[in-house]
Amino acid sequence: MLELFGTEVNLAPIWLTLEVATMTTLILLVVGTPLAWWMAQMRSSNKVLLEALVALPLVLPPTVLGFYLLIVFNPTGPVTEFLRWFGFEGQLTFSKTGLVIGSVFYSLPFAVQPLMHAFEAIPHRLLDAAATLRASFLDRFRTIVLPLSRRGILIAATLTFAHTVGEFGVVLMVGGNIPGETRMVSIDIFDHVESMEYTQAHLLSGMMLVFSLAVLMLVYGMNRRFGVKVG
Amino acid sequence: MKQSIQMQGNLQLELGHFKLDTGPFDFPLQGITVLFGRSGSGKSTLLRAIAGLDKRTNGALQVGGAVWQVGKSHVKTASRDIGFVFQDAALFPHMTVRENLLYGLKRLPKSVTPMDFDSLVDKVGIRDKLDRAVTYLSGGERQRVAIARALLMRPKLLCMDEPLSALDWQAKAEMLTLLENLIADYGIPVLYITHVPAEVERLADRVVFMSKGRIESVESLQEALNRVDSPLFDEQGAVSVIQAKMLSPEHGLTPVQLGQDTLWLSGPALSDKSAVRVRVLAKDVSLALSDPQALSIINHLEVTIVELIPQGSHRLLVRLRLRDGQNLFCEVTQHSADRLALKPGLVVFALIKSVAVTN
Structure with a gap:
């Protein structure tokens, strides 16, 4: 609890939101990078299907995605059973793990699309040149692809983070609204408004506004300073 | 090396x-x-x-x-x-x-x-x-x-x-x-x-x-x-490339030596190497039965006709052998070939209008 302007504000939803957004961003950078690379290299017509699948969360109502995830995350369903094999305890629905997995799906296009475009913009000859200079694939990826995609990676991370912070529908469907466990800040604000607690809603919204602006400015500032000097 | x-x-x-x-x-x-x-x-x-x-x-x-x-x-x-x-x-x-x-x-x-x-x-x-x-x-x-x-x-x-x-x-x-x-x-x-x-x-x-x-x-x-039909010949027609040795410039010209013959290139030497390749277009080569002395063209080489190759539209490509054995192409009209009675084995003089070091 934090007292601000004489009003008590529960910070738990904010911390939870930041935690989920950070984890989602990290997971998506790790998972999204090979996926985006694979898609960027694809020449076959399967690419269209894959691109459409990745972009699906952009057009699908979040509640639809949330609904399907809820079905799949069923505590006695195959996905949960499968995870139990690896020592997973508890359940996916109405838990933080579920929130993160749901967010990963929901924010997938925001990570994969900028990464894919960054990878596609790298002239293939540079990788060929590196190969003739005895660099292995991972070596080329680390020394040529990643540095030349810095901007794309930065944009992917920022968009993913911001988008996860702002999500509502998926979070509500998958996570429910358990105070201290799955209540994220967007739902908290909604609750405050519902119960006419405009002061709390104001404070939380204001904090989110300042925070979001600060993060974006930091990122674009970094982008400007370390921007890659290409054409 | x-x-x-x-x-x-x-x-x-x-x-x-x-x-x-x-x-x-x-x-x-x-x-x-x-x-x-x-x-x-x-x-x-x-x-x-x-x-x-x-x-x-x-x-x-x-x-x-x-x-x-x-x-x-x-x-x-x-x-x-x-x-x-x-x-x-x-x-x-x-x-x-x-x-x-x-x-x-x-x-x-x-x-x-x-x-x-x-x-x-x-x-x-x-x-x-x-x-x-x-x-x-x-x-x-x-x-x-x-x-x-x-x-x-x-x-x-x-x-x-x-x-x-x-x-x-x-x-x-x-x-x-x-x-x-x-x-x-x-x-x-x-x-x-x-x-x-x-x-x-x-x-x-x-x-x-x-x-x-x-x-x-x-x-x-x-x-x-x-090869007469070499894919290397573009719209300028047949080309001969002659290996020669570059000598030091005289009279503002650069002489290059091929066997006992000398070719004169206009302008100063472009390369610091002694062995050069010079390029001659077949259409820049004319033939004369005797060595004409009173002529502005300075490159006259004694050559032997090896073969005459019809090119269509009354033109002939003449394969010539230089005295050091290298190949030189020359393009003439059917009319000129008839007038000079060109035939394989005949020794004639090739007059070369323009020679360039390849670059």
Whole structure:
């Protein structure tokens, strides 16, 4: 609890939101990078299907995605059973793990699309040149692809983070609204408004506004300073 | 000094509508071997297949006794000991010139001794550019860096894909001289792609003719130029390239010696080498039955007619043999040939209007 302007504000939803957004961003950078690379290299017509699948969360109502995830995350369903094999305890629905997995799906296009475009913009000859200079694939990826995609990676991370912070529908469907466990800040604000607690809603919204602006400015500032000097 | 390795194989690579299917080939790589053909003939595809840059390559390839490709399985590019210079240099834009040069060196196995960094950097003339970002280099400078980057690795084979095509004529001329010097100094075999006959005449020791994804023939430069229907002849018609020795300039002209004959080139010497190739267009050569003294054309050579080849539309191509045995083409009309009663074995005088050192 934090007292601000004489009003008590529960910070738990904010911390939870930041935690989920950070984890989602990290997971998506790790998972999204090979996926985006694979898609960027694809020449076959399967690419269209894959691109459409990745972009699906952009057009699908979040509640639809949330609904399907809820079905799949069923505590006695195959996905949960499968995870139990690896020592997973508890359940996916109405838990933080579920929130993160749901967010990963929901924010997938925001990570994969900028990464894919960054990878596609790298002239293939540079990788060929590196190969003739005895660099292995991972070596080329680390020394040529990643540095030349810095901007794309930065944009992917920022968009993913911001988008996860702002999500509502998926979070509500998958996570429910358990105070201290799955209540994220967007739902908290909604609750405050519902119960006419405009002061709390104001404070939380204001904090989110300042925070979001600060993060974006930091990122674009970094982008400007370390921007890659290409054409 | 020149190292020689044998290259043999038979490569296939299908790219959408284009199909590379070389057919069996077996030729030595020594000096400069040019891959020549029109655009779309598969030169670049073949070079990429040779370098192992396309995983879809199929077939067989053996270079200098080492097997690089059997069926679908292949040796990785990184282990092929090749240098590659791309059309647009392909320098890494996020690195300085020095970092570009060191990229390969850092990855070179201990068993390979790299070329001497300092002397190579001086030779290609990029010493003052070492700490610059590559984005600020001119086209010619980029290619110099690319060549140095490839050569530093001491490759067994240097592949060059139209390295001059993006350069203006002046940079091109400088690069040609640089290339000749580097190859003379280091003796590394080169596979060089071009579609410009003048570059072939200047650089090639051997020409691999390609058409529609196939290797049509592999010929020495002289064989290629002695053919009447040589693919090297463009809209200017037949060309003769004559090996000569450059002498010191006189009367503002540069004499070059071929056997007991001397040719006079206008202007000062363009090259500091003694052995040069001079280029003569067949349409710049006229014939006379006796040696005319009172004539502004100064290049008169005694030659023997070898054969007369009809070219259609009342024109003839005459193959002449110079006194030192080299080949010279001359283009005449049927009417002139009849009037002078030209026939094989006849000794005549070739009057050459214009001679140029190839560049």
